Amino acid sequence: MTSEPQNTPDQRPLDFIRQIVKQDQRTGKHLVPITRFPPEPNGFLHIGHAKSICLNFGISNEFNGTCHLRFDDTNPSKEEEAYVESIKTDVKWLGFDWGEHLYFASDYFDKLYNFAEQLIDKGKAYVCDLTPDQIRQYRGTLTEPGTDSPYRNRTAAENLELFRKMKAGAFPDGSRVLRAKIDMSSPAIIMRDPVIYRILRSTHHRTGDTWCIYPMYDFTHCLSDMLEKITHSLCTLEFQDNRMLYDWVLDTLETPCHPRQIEFARLNLTYTVMSKRKLLQLVNEKYVDGWDDPRMLTISGLRRRGYTPRSIRNFCAQIGIGKKESLIDMGILENAVREDLNETAARVMGVLDPLKVIIDNYPADRSETLTAQNHPQKPEFGTRELLFSRELYIERSDFMEDPPRKFFRLGPGREVRLRYGYYITCTSYETDDTGRVTALHCSYDPETRGGSSADGRKVKGTIHWVSAAHAIDGEVCLYDRLFDVEHPDGDRENDFKTHINPDSKQVLTGCKLEPSLAHLEPGSQVQFERQGYFCLDATLSTPGRPVFNRVVTLRDSWEKQAAPVQTKSLKQK
RNA sequence: UGGGGUGUAGCCAAGUGGCAAAGGCACCGGGUUUUGAUCCCGGCAUUCCUAGGUUCGAGUCCUAGCACCCCAGCCA
Numbered sequence: 259m260t261s262e263p264q265n266t267p268d269q270r271p272l273d274f275i276r277q278i279v280k281q282d283q284r285t286g287k288h289l290v291p292i293t294r295f296p297p298e299p300n301g302f303l304h305i306g307h308a309k310s311i312c313l314n315f316g317i318s319n320e321f322n323g324t325c326h327l328r329f330d331d332t333n334p335s336k337e338e339e340a341y342v343e344s345i346k347t348d349v350k351w352l353g354f355d356w357g358e359h360l361y362f363a364s365d366y367f368d369k370l371y372n373f374a375e376q377l378i379d380k381g382k383a384y385v386c387d388l389t390p391d392q393i394r395q396y397r398g399t400l401t402e403p404g405t406d407s408p409y410r411n412r413t414a415a416e417n418l419e420l421f422r423k424m425k426a427g428a429f430p431d432g433s434r435v436l437r438a439k440i441d442m443s444s445p446a447i448i449m450r451d452p453v454i455y456r457i458l459r460s461t462h463h464r465t466g467d468t469w470c471i472y473p474m475y476d477f478t479h480c481l482s483d484m485l486e487k488i489t490h491s492l493c494t495l496e497f498q499d500n501r502m503l504y505d506w507v508l509d510t511l512e513t514p515c516h517p518r519q520i521e522f523a524r525l526n527l528t529y530t531v532m533s534k535r536k537l538l539q540l541v542n543e544k545y546v547d548g549w550d551d552p553r554m555l556t557i558s559g560l561r562r563r564g565y566t567p568r569s570i571r572n573f574c575a576q577i578g579i580g581k582k583e584s585l586i587d588m589g590i591l592e593n594a595v596r597e598d599l600n601e602t603a604a605r606v607m608g609v610l611d612p613l614k615v616i617i618d619n620y621p622a623d624r625s626e627t628l629t630a631q632n633h634p635q636k637p638e639f640g641t642r643e644l645l646f647s648r649e650l651y652i653e654r655s656d657f658m659e660d661p662p663r664k665f666f667r668l669g670p671g672r673e674v675r676l677r678y679g680y681y682i683t684c685t686s687y688e689t690d691d692t693g694r695v696t697a698l699h700c701s702y703d704p705e706t707r708g709g710s711s712a713d714g715r716k717v718k719g720t721i722h723w724v725s726a727a728h729a730i731d732g733e734v735c736l737y738d739r740l741f742d743v744e745h746p747d748g749d750r751e752n753d754f755k756t757h758i759n760p761d762s763k764q765v766l767t768g769c770k771l772e773p774s775l776a777h778l779e780p781g782s783q784v785q786f787e788r789q790g791y792f793c794l795d796a797t798l799s800t801p802g803r804p805v806f807n808r809v810v811t812l813r814d815s816w817e818k819q820a821a822p823v824q825t826k827s828l829k830q831k
Numbered sequence: 832u833g834g835g836g837u838g839u840a841g842c843c844a845a846g847u848g849g850c851a852a853a854g855g856c857a858c859c860g861g862g863u864u865u866u867g868a869u870c871c872c873g874g875c876a877u878u879c880c881u882a883g884g885u886u887c888g889a890g891u892c893c894u895a896g897c898a899c900c901c902c903a904g905c906c907a
Binding site: 271297336403404446457502521523576581582605667678717820 | 904
């Protein structure tokens with residue numbers, strides 16, 4: 259991450275959260291905003307987390323505050339060290355820096371325990387012996403109030419003793435819990451004496467077996483925020499009810515500071531699913547090849563696919579922050595990479611589905627070098643040399659035996675320009691038994707070297723090509739959206755997996771690429787002219803066999819008009 | 832009459848009572864172009880969930896509805 263302007267002087271209006279932060283700064287309530295990104299290390303980060311990361315770290319960058327990376331690791335049965343590492347990698351890759359501020363909720367276990375004892379002392383928490391099932395029954399329903407637990411009125415001393423025994427391992431898992439003593443008849447279910455500690459014998463990735471009781475989210479999160487002096491605690495909409503409990507804990511404990519929890523809508527994208535549970539299912543049931551499958555909208559999948567950190571940040575800025583639940587068009591994400599790669603990716607030529615072209619009037623023993631620009635709009639990208647010879651490959655789709663008039667490419671008797679090469683005219687073509695075109699015979703005009711003619715003759719089409727003798731072979735993976743309906747989550751009758759797009763991955767072997775591609779840095783992106791942006795897969799490529807992932811296609815107004823939905827077997831809904 | 836939220840264009844999203852309802856994506860025209868790309872121009876809500884009301888003036892305030900989302904884990 260080099261020198262990117264941290265504060266884009268972008269005149270985009272502030273979202274409601276930034277307005278609050280700005281206001282607090284202006285009034286002096288919080289001169290230095292402190293936010294935090296609090297992932298649970300139980301899975302990989304995805305594009306939805308990126309939204310939260312960009313929000314939290316973005317605010318700290320824009321308002322000269324700080325942003326903490328805090329792992330919310332209070333449930334050892336689901337969490338692993340490996341996830342911690344992948345999350346750190348992903349946040350860094352996205353371009354953010356937590357500096358010294360790396361924290362773990364598990365580092366607060368001692369303090370949290372003491373806060374729990376304080377709550378007991380205040381008569382605001384009690385040990386409850388009800389079974390999980392009984393607790394549920396006593397809780398009441400959405401419309402009926404709950405009823406008090408028979409253990410609700412134990413004395414503080416008794417509770418303290420019991421809680422200490424819980425901590426000491428005197429009781430089996432699940433046999434007792436510590437509950438906040440609030441109000442079993444509260445209309446808000448979250449306030450009906452929520453459990454704040456449970457007995458759970460599971461080795462924690464950081465604290466090992468030193469604890470057999472673990473604090474629950476609602477007790478941990480607010481206190482962790484408070485201990486870190488977080489000013490604005492940003493989370494998603496489903497935690498709106500939890501805010502009552504968040505505030506209750508801090509108020510009851512009379513803590514020195516009281517972070518403000520503000521909720522915003524989580525990200526939903528068309529043609530995909532976002533929940534960790536569902537992503538995990540896709541991985542476990544082998545619908546994809548792992549968490550970093552380029553079709554996955556995990557950060558690692560996007561990285562492998564070829565998305566740039568900048569494009570993801572721009573995307574997050576574009577969609578905004580609000581409280582309305584939304585379903586963002588996948589096209590916006592795709593557009594964000596196009597926009598970025600258009601600026602940064604060098605242009606090259608690669609033929610995905612090769613069709614041999616023989617230039618009959620070009621000497622068989624000759625070859626020559628032509629000069630091509632690496633980025634037509636940016637001379638600073640420099641130029642490179644292309645080898646031209648008698649036999650070439652062009653894209654199969656750039657020839658039609660009986661083309662319509664609006665088809666600007668090759669057909670019998672038609673002339674096109676080979677990009678940076680010559681004008682060629684198709685004189686004849688060969689087919690095999692099945693009628694499949696196997697080769698084209700063309701003649702070239704020696705006067706058009708470089709791609710322009712002295713006579714000013716109009717040639718509408720320009721196609722890409724590669725010299726047969728000099729091309730290198732490569733593999734290219736074409737990806738399409740993983741689901742074939744806009745909202746796979748929205749189907750109440752069918753499982754989301756019934757909407758998986760069977761053609762989301764297409765592997766092309768025997769692609770013919772220009773020789774310069776042999777030296778590309780793994781993980782970097784180029785534009786295959788007229789086709790799209792591609793990324794050299796860093797894990798699948800080997801020295802002799804490059805593997806490219808298609809990041810995204812170029813906009814294609816021709817295909818749109820000629821074959822609107824031809825590529826994918828998308829059922830329109 | 833359980834609680835908590837949300838409703839501005841196909842999708843996001845500004846707007847915080849006052850000249851003609853930002854912007855992006857998508858879409859539709861046109862221009863440039865050795866990528867049917869990029870780029871550039873132009874079009875795209877007489878109307879803000881609905882109905883009443885307050886006001887000289889309302890997307891913004893009030894009232895009543897309607898729709899959708901979240902909450903009954905010893906998950907986060």
